[in-house]
Amino acid sequence: RPRPPVRSSRGGKVPLRLSRELSARLEELARRRGATLFMVLLAAWQAVLARWSGQDDVVVGTYSGNRPRKELEGLIGFFINTLVLRTGLAGEPSFAALVDRARETALEAFAHGDLPFEKLLDVLQLPRDPSRTPLFQALLVLQTFPAARVDLSTGVRLRSMAVAGEKSDYDLALWLGEGAEGLGGVLEHSTDLFDAATAERCAAWLRHLLEAAVADPERGVWTLPLIPADEQARHLAAWSRGAEVPAGPELLHRLVEEQSARTPDRVAVEAGAVHLTYAGLLDRAARRARGIEPGTVVALSAERTPELIVALLAVLQAGAAYLPLDPAWPRARRERMVVEAGAVVAKDDKVAKDNNDPALPGFPVSLLSLPTLSSFSSPQSPAYLLYTSGSTGHPKGVVVPHRSIASFVRGAVADHGLAPGDRVLQLASLSFDTSGEEIWPTLAAGATLVLRPEEMTGSIPHFLRELERLAITHLDLPTAFWHELAAGLEVEEAALPRALRVVLLGGEEALADRYALWHRRAGSSVRLINTYGPTEATIVATRRDxxxxxxxxxxxxxxxxxxxxxxxLDHHLHPVPPGLRGELWLGGAGIAQGYLGRPDLTAESFRPDPFAAGGARLYRTGDLALLTPAGDLLFAGRADRQLKIRG
Known part of the structure; x- marks a missing residue:
């Protein structure tokens, strides 16, 4: 859970038991490394914390009895001091090497064990943070004193009882002791941050890491397994792969053509008073397609008009790929994209053949009206080219083939429940891939694509009125706009339009507080679907109803x-257990061909898929995520600490 601004001492504890055999092997490993059992446990505990946090510099606290002389052992009083143990895990150390590092850390700390912790804080003058304890938030204590013997009267029996913990002085505190059955103890946890199930998983990770470490101490600490191999395999099989894609054509325009044959007289595209039927859409697109050279990239001015929808379909039918260019973009950016893509631009009722002449003011589109042309496309042929925003560097042209977008569309039609009679708002800029989620599933399902009026998003009340007037049933929103909509519903005490059935989100992390507002105003009356996916994975890769x-x-x-x-995955491309953060990698049918003209960047971001055969590839998103115990993915930020500013 998110860290509260002021920490409390509310806590709980879960048991941890290490078998007698494992405890003995840990003792043996300590002897071989010239260390103590505490040092081995410190190495393991810091390894678990490093894997959990994704950090290679881990600080743990411990308590010292601080009675270095025999004369002090029998004195009554509080001599305990707090020590800070900082160990680095950089450089891919083996577990044995990490034990050596932990030994040096512990020896240095205990050599200065008479320095009061309070004095250390006073000298360091660290800024105080009321949300966490200073210097360290995780504790390790190994109690080695012998069990006390109590003589009671005849017939009285004495046994220990587990008492539920209700407080924790730290985020996590591992208390261990030696017993007849091996090492055992408890893991205390702050209930502000962790529930009992999370603490139990952490204890299980530690136990499994210790078992793997004693079996192979020379294995890298970052690759030691935290869960059993069969459990990891079950997670991969159950949670990492989507269902089968519904059967259907593998060419994007074929999906629209087949639907047109079933519902020729239904309205396909609506823009104000303009209503274009499926038969009319296909007729106009087919007549225009003959003016486009197969195998080319055709740059289109992405203005929200019925004519553009016709042009998109015409390009696909001709066996070419389209490149939408937002007319609001700077001219230099549009020209650079045309040159890099080797695109042709339709102008003055002819298709420009000179790919080296991007100086076409405004890049107008007027494709030739000629007889129908049979398709030159294959499922591997590019369907469209979209440029990334350039937030991680120079904008890159992502080449998306027919098989990828057609697979997405077939799945989206089924998942979104689209059918003839539905009305889908075309809201997004045509230069963003979200527009493909609005356009193509709608036309493949026989629904009506409603092009939004430009002033529709001027205010939340006006937006809601327009949704009602247009009888929109399906809405695809940028998450940032949905945040404003959720807040607006609350402030205006407004209701959602009566016809609205499905709302899709995507583009950034959905905030929990805005979802709470939405839930209060909408409940379950409208199906809300959160989606995630970069352009390189064809619009959407994961979704959650x-x-x-x-x-x-x-x-x-x-x-x-x-x-x-x-x-x-971790940085070794090994799957991480549920609850641990790692980098999110995507694979499957939606993976793009790569970056146009950039084989170096393509090789860097698109890697062979180690979990699939047949030359499959994975795309490295650069996003962090974690799996919940229920199998859902949670977005957890950026691996490169990228910030989004006014984006």
Missing amino acids: LTGLAPGAPVPIGRPIPGARAYV
Whole structure:
């Protein structure tokens, strides 16, 4: 859970038991390394904390009895001092090497054990943070004094009882002691941050890491398993792969053509007073397609008009790929994209053949009206080219093939419940891949694509009125806009339009407090679906239906969509257990071909998939995520600490 601004001492504890055999092997490992049992346990505890946090510099506290002389042992009084143990895990150390580092750390700390902890804080003058304890938040204590013997009267029996803990002085405190059956103790945890199930998983990680470490002390500490191999395999099989994609054409335009044959007279595109039927859409697109050279990239001015929807379909039918260019972008940016893509631009009723002449004012589109042309496309052929925002460097052209977008569309039609009679608002800029989530599933399902009026998003009340007037049933919103909508519903005490059935989110992390507002105003009357996916994975890779999700908890991004795969991996490309953060890698049918003209960047971001055969690839998102015990993915920030500013 998120750390509260002021920590409390509310806590709980879970038991931890190490078998007699494991305890003996830990003692033996300590002897071989010239260390103590405490030092081995310190290495293991810091390794677990490093794996959990993703950090290679770990600070743990411990208590020292601080009675270095025999004369002090029998004195009554509080002599205990707190020591700070800082160990680095950089450089891919083996567990044996980490024990050596922990030994040096502990020896240095105990050599200065008479320095009061309070004096250390006074000298360091660290800024105080009321949300956490100073210097360290995790404790390790190994109690080695012998068990006390109590003589009682005849017939009286004495046994220990476990008492539920209700406080914890630290985020995590591992208390261990030696007994006849091996090492045992408790893991205390702050209930502000962790529930009992999380603490139990942490204790299990430590136990399994210790078992693996004594079996192979020379194994790298970052690769020691935290859960059994069969459990990891079950997680991969159950949570990392989406369902099968519904059967259907593998060419994007074929999906629209087949639907047009079933519902030729239904309205496909609506823009104000303009209503274009499916038959009319296909007729106009087919007549225009003959003016486009197969195998080219056609740059289109991404203005929200019925003519652009016709042009998109015409490009696909001709066996070409489209490149949407937002007319609001700076001219230099549009020209650079055209040159890099080797794109042709339609102008003055002809298709420009000179790919080296981007100086076409405004990049107008007017494709030729010629007889129908048979398709030149294959499932591997590019369907469209979209440029990334450039937030991690120079904008890159992502090449998306037909098989990827067609797979996404077939799955989205089924998942979103789209059918003839539905009305989908086309809200997003045509230069963003979200527009593909609005356009193509709608036209493949026989629904109506409603192009939004430009002034529609001027205010939340006006937006809601327009949704009601247009009888929108399906809405695809940027998460930032949905945040404003959720707050607006609360402030205005407004209701959602009566026809609205499905709302999709995507683009950034959905905030838990905004979901609570939405839940209070909308309840389960509208199906709310949170999605995640970069352009390189074809619009959406994971989704989570939030219907029924209790407010207050973090909003998950769900599980892989049909045909997709999603893995949370460490920097060795090994899966991490549920509850641990790792980098999110995506695979499956939606993975793009790569970056146009940038084989170096393609090789860096698109890697062979170690979990699939047949030349499959994974895309490295650069995003951090973790798996919940229920199998949902939670977004956990950026691996590169990238910040989004006014984006």
